Amino acid sequence: MSEVIVHRNGGVVLLGGGAVCPADLTHALQLAPCLVAADGGGNKAIEYNYQPVAVIGDMDSLSSNARDQIPAERIHRVAEQDSTDFGKCLRFVHADFFLAIGFTGRRLDHTLATLSYLAQNQGVPILLIGEEDLIFRAPPRFSMALPVGTRLSLFPFGAVQGRSQGLRWPIDGIALAPNGRVGTSNEVSGPVVLDLDGPCLILLPKSCFDQALAVVRGA
Structure with missing residues (x-):
């Protein structure tokens, strides 16, 4: 077929x-x-x-x-x-x-x-x-406006390097990997901008549905 x-x-x-x-x-x-x-x-x-x-x-x-x-x-x-x-x-x-x-x-x-x-x-x-979660593959670069304190988790599915704005714990200069360091349970501290090189999933609370769908659709 x-x-x-x-x-x-x-x-x-x-x-x-x-x-x-x-x-x-x-x-x-x-x-x-x-x-x-x-x-x-x-x-x-x-x-x-x-x-x-x-x-x-x-x-x-x-x-x-x-x-x-x-x-x-x-x-x-x-x-x-x-x-x-x-x-x-x-x-x-x-x-x-x-x-x-x-x-x-x-x-x-x-x-x-x-x-x-x-x-x-x-x-x-x-x-x-x-x-409990919304999950999507992160595009190479995206931005989101989320309430301060919102849980935002990153989970790499391979070697990932990235840069971040608006996260309580920045990921700049940190090598992420599924068998190494991951980025779960981070928090939003301001307007979020993420640049990610590699396959990485983003997990957000379901209250962030509209913002997550906008990223997925490239809006």
């Missing part, structure tokens, strides 16, 4: 089978009213009374109940096991931006795989919505 399954001008909500806050899902769909489920995310869609435009994955988690309620032509089985269901969605769905929910919590290996995809996909506008 090589064709695009879903193409949208605007945003797409990717729904996984992990932890989902119904209010977060409702908010995401208000901004991006196209819902694509990743395999077991189809169960969540039916549970919360939403009908996905497509279900994509290896179909090892989609329940018989969900299959009965989702039109067969919307279920797209991708049998290969070289990528996760999240990765399959990113391959077969084209959109201006993605709001991904239900890809954290429950199995830690699934969460780690999702974060790895997030770190690898430079230039793909993805905002991951977790139980």
Whole structure:
């Protein structure tokens, strides 16, 4: 399979089978009213009374109940096991931006795989919505206006060098690495400007949704 399954001008909500806050899902769909489920995310869609435009994955988690309620032509089985269901969605769905929910919590290996995809996909506008956090891959340079004291964590997925303004603990001259020093639990002290060389994820509280989405979309 090589064709695009879903193409949208605007945003797409990717729904996984992990932890989902119904209010977060409702908010995401208000901004991006196209819902694509990743395999077991189809169960969540039916549970919360939403009908996905497509279900994509290896179909090892989609329940018989969900299959009965989702039109067969919307279920797209991708049998290969070289990528996760999240990765399959990113391959077969084209959109201006993605709001991904239900890809954290429950199995830690699934969460780690999702974060790895997030770190690898430079230039793909993805905002991951977790139980407590918003997560996105940092562009090489960006700025944000956040309340002083806001938690801002940096987690490198490779060797990262950077420069910062507006952080309580500046990162200038510090070599960050996943098996070395990381930048979690930093705090905002003023207008934030970050220059980062290397794959780095930014984690913010969910109260910073608008600011995070603006960075993801390059606004």
